[in-house]
Amino acid sequence: MLTFIIKRIVSLVLTLAVVSLLIFTIMSVLPGDPAAIMLGTSARPDTLMALRHTMGLDQPLLARYLHWLAGVLTGNMGVSSTYGVPVAGLIWVRLQLTLPLALFAIGLAMAIALPLGVVSARRRRGPVDYLVGLLSQAFIAIPAFWMGLLLIMVFSLFLPWLPAGGFPGWQSGVIKALAALVLPAIALALPQAGVLTRVTRTAVLEVMQEDFVRTAIAKGMSEGAALWRHGLPNAAIPVVTVLGLQFTFLIAGSVIVENLFDLPGLGRLAYQALTQRDLIVMQDVVLLFAAIVIVVNGLVDISYRLIDPRVREQAL
Incomplete structure (x- = not known):
């Protein structure tokens, strides 16, 4: 029974890792720029670039995924851009x-x-x-x-x-x-x-x-x-x-x-x-x-x- 539970835990962890990659990929390829949507069409280019940098959108996809996953594992799930709270x-x-x-x-x-x-x-x-x-x-x-x-x-x-x-x-x-x-x-x-x-x-x-x-x-x-x-x-x-x-x-x-x-x-x-x-x-x-x-x-x-x-x- 103990062996089965250990195998199930390992399987669950691997499954969750794959699912996290799929979630991040799907969210990243959604149409539209989140920063542009938040600021509106009248936003200045420098303001848009600053918000994209704050949100980490100017980083490569792999770096963004690893940063997000590391934060989730350590309990730091980031700060909401809408509510401004963790x-x-x-x-x-x-x-x-x-x-x-x-x-x-x-x-x-x-x-x-x-x-x-x-x-x-x-x-x-x-x-x-x-x-x-x-x-x-x-x-x-x-x-x-x-x-x-x-x-x-x-x-x-x-x-x-x-x-x-x-x-x-x-x-x-x-x-x-x-x-x-x-x-x-x-x-x-x-x-x-x-x-x-x-x-x-x-x-x-x-x-x-x-x-x-x-x-x-x-x-x-x-x-x-x-x-x-x-x-x-x-x-x-x-x-x-x-x-x-x-x-x-x-x-x-x-x-x-x-x-x-x-x-x-x-x-x-x-x-x-x-x-x-x-x-x-x-x-x-x-x-x-x-x-x-x-x-x-x-x-x-x-x-x-x-x-x-x-x-x-x-x-x-």
Whole structure:
């Protein structure tokens, strides 16, 4: 197990190095001069040259890449040309909102999807199964931003129970901060819950058709006991896989929801950096998103060996 973890860490580091090179290359070949876009068309040539020198745009591509990578490795991620503050501090502040929001949303998705998927599998082809199928399809079909608008109309305008947007900050109290995240978390969670419900139902049905489950039931074990003792543990692999993918999506794909609810998170920071051509912020945020995806996928691979003994045996 230790050898596998070491190999995975080495693989993750190499993958992240390649991804960082791709990110830098793509950002560098985007059309337009970031310095000219920031200063406008009326900027003087000497002023433009001075800003390009400050941003390091007059250096060769390889030198710029190595300088950026060295800064990232040492924690010096540069200074935002738009905000005039260190990017590391800017990302850290935004991450304090995006990470709890993603955890909140994935927790809600699990709380909704796992029971529905199990109940749907146990009541296969019955009224409950069809109802759960309709709900899951509705969750998947409705986009997160449209769901967010409906939630704002119902729970902020018609029933003024929750704030329609904004984030007061954790310093104002946990209750107020979480209240501001309830509606965006639900808007993010429901589409993911629809997908996870379908995956859970399919995984449980496949496991319940296996010979070892049929044998346990034939020996006198009830179907419910066989489900909890044998079905759910062996159906965990596809569920964990989808959870890993969904968590990375919630971290990196919450741009629209954060803008809809006026939340100062990483997604909104990435959007603002893109519109303002803040090159260093764009590179650092995209690299962070890529690192989160790579790390989560690595943790999912490691969890396979903890969940399913058959995977451990195949790796030996």
